[in-house]
Amino acid sequence: MATKASDTYKLKPVAPYKVDPPGAIKKMPSPREMHHVHIFSDDNYDAMVEFYQMIFNGEITNVNSHENRMELTFITYDDHDHRVVVIKRPGWGKKPDRPVGLSHIAFAYNSLGELIYIYKTLKAAGYPPPHWTVNHGNSTSFYYKDPDGNEVETMLDNFSSLDTQDYKRFYQFTEDFGDMAEGNFDPDKMVELYESGVPDSVLLDREEVRRMAREGKL
Ligand SMILES: [Fe+2]
Structure with a gap:
């Protein structure tokens, strides 16, 4: 049964983000945000x-x-x-193991420190570890499964937005980039390096991640 709101809430006038009068929209709009x-x-x-x-x-x-x-x-x-x-x-x-459809939803964060804090919090709470942790070049990403098996990516753009776009356009998936899996890293080693003071400029750089992973350090 729906409750009555009149005692707790007074309706306010609507206040949209923007008002476009008739005729103002002249091309197909893209979403403002997800x-x-x-x-x-x-x-x-x-x-x-x-x-x-x-x-x-x-x-x-x-x-x-x-x-x-x-x-x-x-x-x-x-x-x-x-x-x-x-x-x-x-x-x-239940969700089937291999459903056709949406693969994952990615949520952007502000820093590697935030991604690491999330990783440590979920781990301490007893959740399974992320099934994939990788530096894609454009992003540093931790992929988790929720209790129903939906994939959630927590990620950080490794460059400014436009530089990240250039990386995607001109470098990622080229021969120099190599195999995507070369950017895979061990999350516990990432935490260790981060907490021992290795700077983000190294830990977010795919070429460095690749090198450290090859050497067994990450
Ligand atoms: Fe993604």
């Missing part, structure tokens, strides 16, 4: 809600129950009302 992810779950619903709160340091803005039909938990990690919605669908079943 806003949210909707995930159907079933048996692992509670674990999913816990996982997304932890990995995003998120906060629940609403839980909406519909008898036995479904329940939605809205989670945010910034000033938006929701970024991830986990939806319990009783009887929906």
Whole structure:
């Protein structure tokens, strides 16, 4: 049953990001940002809600129950009302191991220090380790699976946005770049090097990562 809001909330006038009068939009618009992810779950619903709160340091803005039909938990990690919605669908079943469709959702962070803090927090909480940790050249990325098996990438652009775009256009996947797997690294060794004071300018540089991985140091 829906509750009455009148005592707790007073409606405000709408305030969109921008107003475009009729005729102002003259070409196909691209999204301004990626806003949210909707995930159907079933048996692992509670674990999913816990996982997304932890990995995003998120906060629940609403839980909406519909008898036995479904329940939605809205989670945010910034000033938006929701970024991830986990939806319990009783009887929906499990995600197959090799589903066709979306492979992963990537979330950008501000620093290697942040990526490492997330890694250490999830590890301490007993979550399985990321199944792939790699320097792609353009990014440094940790790939996790949520309790239902959806892939979540936490990543950092290794250069400024435009330089990262140039790296993608002109260097990544060339012969000089080599095999993608040459950028793979051991996350525990990454933590060790980071905490021993090896600078980010080295730890985020794929050529350095490649060299250290070859030498067994990363
Ligand atoms: Fe990705």
